[in-house]
Amino acid sequence: MGSEFEPVNVNGFQELAKQLLPKMYYDYFAGGAEDEHTLKDNLKAFSRIMIRPRVLVDVSRIDSSTTILGFKISSPVMVAPSALHQLAHLDGEVATARAAAACDTIMVLSYNSMRTIEEVASSCSGIRFFQIYVYKRRDITAQLVQRAENNGFKAIVLTADTPRLGRREADIRNKMVQPELKNFEGLISTKADSETGGSNLQAFVDGTFDASLSWKDIQWLKSITKLPILIKGVLTHEDAILALDAGADGIIVSNHGARQLDYAPATISVLEEVVNAVRGKIPVLLDGGVRRGTDVFKAIALGAQAVLIGRPVIFGLAAKGEFGVKRVLRMLKDEFELSMALAGCPNLRDITRRHVRMEQEKRQSML
Numbered sequence: 001m002g003s004e005f006e007p008v009n010v011n012g013f014q015e016l017a018k019q020l021l022p023k024m025y026y027d028y029f030a031g032g033a034e035d036e037h038t039l040k041d042n043l044k045a046f047s048r049i050m051i052r053p054r055v056l057v058d059v060s061r062i063d064s065s066t067t068i069l070g071f072k073i074s075s076p077v078m079v080a081p082s083a084l085h086q087l088a089h090l091d092g093e094v095a096t097a098r099a100a101a102a103c104d105t106i107m108v109l110s111y112n113s114m115r116t117i118e119e120v121a122s123s124c125s126g127i128r129f130f131q132i133y134v135y136k137r138r139d140i141t142a143q144l145v146q147r148a149e150n151n152g153f154k155a156i157v158l159t160a161d162t163p164r165l166g167r168r169e170a171d172i173r174n175k176m177v178q179p180e181l182k183n184f185e186g187l188i189s190t191k192a193d194s195e196t197g198g199s200n201l202q203a204f205v206d207g208t209f210d211a212s213l214s215w216k217d218i219q220w221l222k223s224i225t226k227l228p229i230l231i232k233g234v235l236t237h238e239d240a241i242l243a244l245d246a247g248a249d250g251i252i253v254s255n256h257g258a259r260q261l262d263y264a265p266a267t268i269s270v271l272e273e274v275v276n277a278v279r280g281k282i283p284v285l286l287d288g289g290v291r292r293g294t295d296v297f298k299a300i301a302l303g304a305q306a307v308l309i310g311r312p313v314i315f316g317l318a319a320k321g322e323f324g325v326k327r328v329l330r331m332l333k334d335e336f337e338l339s340m341a342l343a344g345c346p347n348l349r350d351i352t353r354r355h356v357r358m359e360q361e362k363r364q365s366m367l
């Protein structure tokens, strides 16, 4: 493959990133937990859903814009929080933020970014949310939440699926090195040594993250910020109800890109369960395995307000920096708009449950 290779879909960026990145970093970005069963199923589950197109609908104008927590975005494709963007490209999260802003969408900045909250905030205007983990040292988490709020971030995303780090065997084999995180300078050392010689990330998380975090702590989070709070990592109707009861302002159905609990369900397979439990009271978003505009269409049909993408953004960044991230976001928007047109849905509100058919429904209809 020569340097002129130009991806025609977002998977092409993964191929480019694989050629360009050191193996340790590529494996960190691409990998999942243990057998990577859920990693594969996040993709396969989308392919088990069929779209039921309607014809002879006027689709001469397609509007894929939507509103999330009152903020208008050009299409329901947002940037998921992902760590360590400077391992993909020197400009790191600043390039990602500029690309997201240029595409009129929301970026969720990771707690584990390599560019600081302040650098990202001053790099361009744009709507941004801030994702957090909760450290045993709660004062540090509270300071970062405050800095995000002071720097114009519009919501806090609490990642709830990481009391400990999932077992990513590629990182263990590669002895993945934990880079220092500038956000925490003067607050805590982000250097870590793995006693077992495995992944430094795992050693760091095990020493720092608060594994005692529970639903009652949402009250603590509410007491330290005025921003809306979204809970990321919900996969069951039981937890969706608990999130509602705790006063969450939104839910992100996520299995952390299959990097935490292997054999957790593919996110698209549990979206409807969560949407039904929430009954429209708060927005439900989804991430995990979204690689095509048709995937976005399926998630919207099953009740998501928007999707977020993780690895495609990182691979776009690794391949072509800010331009690569823009290309990824535009490709998905264009593909989504095409699927809206071909399915007879000029607006997002026209996409309904009846526009998709799950595998089990297909079998029933063939009996």
Ligand SMILES: Cc1cc2nc3c(=O)[nH]c(=O)nc-3n(C[C@H](O)[C@H](O)[C@H](O)COP(=O)(O)O)c2cc1C
Binding pocket: 028, 029, 030, 042, 080, 081, 082, 083, 110, 111, 112, 131, 159, 232, 254, 255, 256, 257, 258, 259, 287, 288, 289, 290, 308, 309, 310, 311, 312, 314
């Ligand atoms: C390399 C990498 C780093 C990630 N870092 C974080 C993180 O810091 N915080 C977080 O909440 N989720 C993190 N995630 C999970 C993403 O937010 C998201 O749930 C997942 O990537 C979506 O799946 P996809 O990569 O298939 O799009 C990370 C994912 C990847 C691939």
Ligand SMILES: CCCCCCC(=O)C(=O)O
Binding pocket: 083, 112, 178, 201, 204, 205, 256, 259
């Ligand atoms: C620098 C610590 C990285 C913690 C894990 C980040 C993450 O959520 C992921 O890799 O997934």
